[in-house]
Amino acid sequence: MPDPDLRRELRALPETDPAIDRLVEQIIGRVADKWTMLLIEILTEHDCCRFGELARLCPGISQKMLTQTLRALECDGLVTRTVYPVVPPRVEYRLTDLGLGLAKAFCGVWLWAEANRERIEAARAAYAAGRDPVTPPGS
Amino acid sequence: MPDPDLRRELRALPETDPAIDRLVEQIIGRVADKWTMLLIEILTEHDCCRFGELARLCPGISQKMLTQTLRALECDGLVTRTVYPVVPPRVEYRLTDLGLGLAKAFCGVWLWAEANRERIEAARAAYAAGRDPVTPPGS
DNA sequence: CAGAATCCCGTTGGATACTG
DNA sequence: CAGTATCCAACGGGATTCTG
Numbered sequence: 205m206p207d208p209d210l211r212r213e214l215r216a217l218p219e220t221d222p223a224i225d226r227l228v229e230q231i232i233g234r235v236a237d238k239w240t241m242l243l244i245e246i247l248t249e250h251d252c253c254r255f256g257e258l259a260r261l262c263p264g265i266s267q268k269m270l271t272q273t274l275r276a277l278e279c280d281g282l283v284t285r286t287v288y289p290v291v292p293p294r295v296e297y298r299l300t301d302l303g304l305g306l307a308k309a310f311c312g313v314w315l316w317a318e319a320n321r322e323r324i325e326a327a328r329a330a331y332a333a334g335r336d337p338v339t340p341p342g343s
Numbered sequence: 344m345p346d347p348d349l350r351r352e353l354r355a356l357p358e359t360d361p362a363i364d365r366l367v368e369q370i371i372g373r374v375a376d377k378w379t380m381l382l383i384e385i386l387t388e389h390d391c392c393r394f395g396e397l398a399r400l401c402p403g404i405s406q407k408m409l410t411q412t413l414r415a416l417e418c419d420g421l422v423t424r425t426v427y428p429v430v431p432p433r434v435e436y437r438l439t440d441l442g443l444g445l446a447k448a449f450c451g452v453w454l455w456a457e458a459n460r461e462r463i464e465a466a467r468a469a470y471a472a473g474r475d476p477v478t479p480p481g482s
Numbered sequence: 483c484a485g486a487a488t489c490c491c492g493t494t495g496g497a498t499a500c501t502g
Numbered sequence: 503c504a505g506t507a508t509c510c511a512a513c514g515g516g517a518t519t520c521t522g
Binding site: 407 | 503504505506
C-alpha cells in the first residue's frame with residue numbers, strides 16, 4: 205500500500221485553476237522533450253556555447269533539430285541568442301535565469317531516475333517474465 | 344547575468360557514469376510524456392481508478408493511448424493493475440510507491456511551470472513581436 | 483560558421499470495428 | 503466493461519543541399 209502521507213502531501217499542492225492548467229500542461233509538453241532536456245543540461249555545464257559546440261556536445265542531434273530546439277528555447281525565454289556581426293558568423297547561446305530555474309526543477313526527475321533505475325529495471329524484467337503470450341516449449 | 348551560485352549548485356550534481364546516463368535518459372524519455380504525466384497526476388489525486396474512469400478524467404486521450412500508456416506504467420512498476428474476475432470486467436489502476444516518488448519528483452517541474460508561466464508568456468510575446476535579427480548598431 | 487530549404491521515410495497516434 | 507486489431511493521416515525528424 206503506497207505511503208498515504210506522501211500522497212496527502214502531493215494532493216495539498218496549490219491546485220489549480222483549470223484554465224491555467226492547460227497552459228502549464230502546454231509548457232510541460234514543450235519542455236519535456238529529449239533534445240530540450242539534453243541541451244539544457246549541456247548549457248548548465250558549459251555556460252556559453254556556440255552553435256557548432258552544441259552540435260558536438262549533443263551527439264546524435266541533427267542540425268535541424270538543434271536549430272529548432274534552440275529557437276523554441278529562445279522563444280520561451282530560456283536561453284539567450286547573441287549574434288556577433290563578424291565573419292565568419294559567431295552565435296552564442298546561454299541559459300537565462302528562467303532556464304536555469306527549469307534545469308534545477310528537472311533535477312528532481314533526473315535524480316529520481318538515477319535513484320530508482322534498478323527498481324525500474326527489475327520491474328521491467330518481472331513484467332517481461334510474468335507474461336507468457338505463448339505456451340513454453342518442452343511440453 | 345544568470346545566478347552563478349545556482350549554476351555551481353547544479354554542476355555539483357552527482358554526474359555521472361556515461362553508461363548509466365543512457366539508461367537514465369531512456370527512463371526520462373519514457374516518463375516525460377504528455378499522457379504519462381497526466382495519468383500520474385490523476386492517479387495521485389484519485390488513488391484508485393477503473394479504466395473508464397481514467398478515460399473520463401483524462402479528456403482528449405484516445406482509448407489506444409490510454410491502454411498503451413497504462414501498460415508502460417505497469418511495465419515500469421509505476422502503477423499496479425488489478426483485475427477482478429467478475430462480469431462485466433472490473434480493472435483497477437493504482438500508483439505504486441515508485442510511481443508516487445516520480446509524481447513527487449515531477450512536482451518541481453510543475454511548480455516551476457506554474458510559478459514562471461507569466462514570464463514565459465511574456466517572453467513569447469516579446470519574441471513574436473520583435474526579434475532583433477542583428478545586433479542593433481548605433482542606428 | 484550558422485543556419486534555411488527541401489525531400490522523404492518511419493513512427494505516432496486517432497478513428498473505427500470487433501471480442502471475451 | 504475493458505480491452506485488441508486494423509487502417510490511415512499527420513507529424514517528427516534525419517540526410518542532403520544551398521546561402522550570407
